[in-house]
Amino acid sequence: MFTVCSHRRPGDSPTPENAMETRISRxxxxxxYIQRDLGDLKxxxxxxxxxxxxxxxxxxGAITAVAIGLAGLMAKGFQWL
Structure with missing residues (x-):
């Protein structure tokens, strides 16, 4: 996932504190990044x-116009008008 560049000397073992800091910084x-992406989604x-x-x-509006038009055609077809 992430790689960490550290300037350690050969033979040095990472201390738990350094490992924890690295993990926390990641x-x-x-x-x-997650907060930025959430802002974009909002x-x-x-x-x-x-x-x-x-x-x-x-x-x-279109559905209402079609319904009124069809009602008018039906009224004219049944000779109600």
Whole structure:
């Protein structure tokens, strides 16, 4: 996953504190990326919500117009008008 460059001398063994710091720093970087991605997702969802509202209004208006038109054709066909 991640590689860590460290300047150790041959024969030095990593101390638990250094290993822990390395792991924590990797986690912090991963969390920063996750937070950035979540922010992008929030922006995308807001823009999609606006588009969905507009599309719904257009679709609802079209369905209403078709229903009224068909009702008029039926009324004329049955000679109600």
């Amino acid at each position: 986690l912090e970087v991963a969390i920063e 922006k995308d969802m807001r823009s999609m919500r606006c588009h969905i509202e507009t599309d719904f209004r257009i679709l609802f």
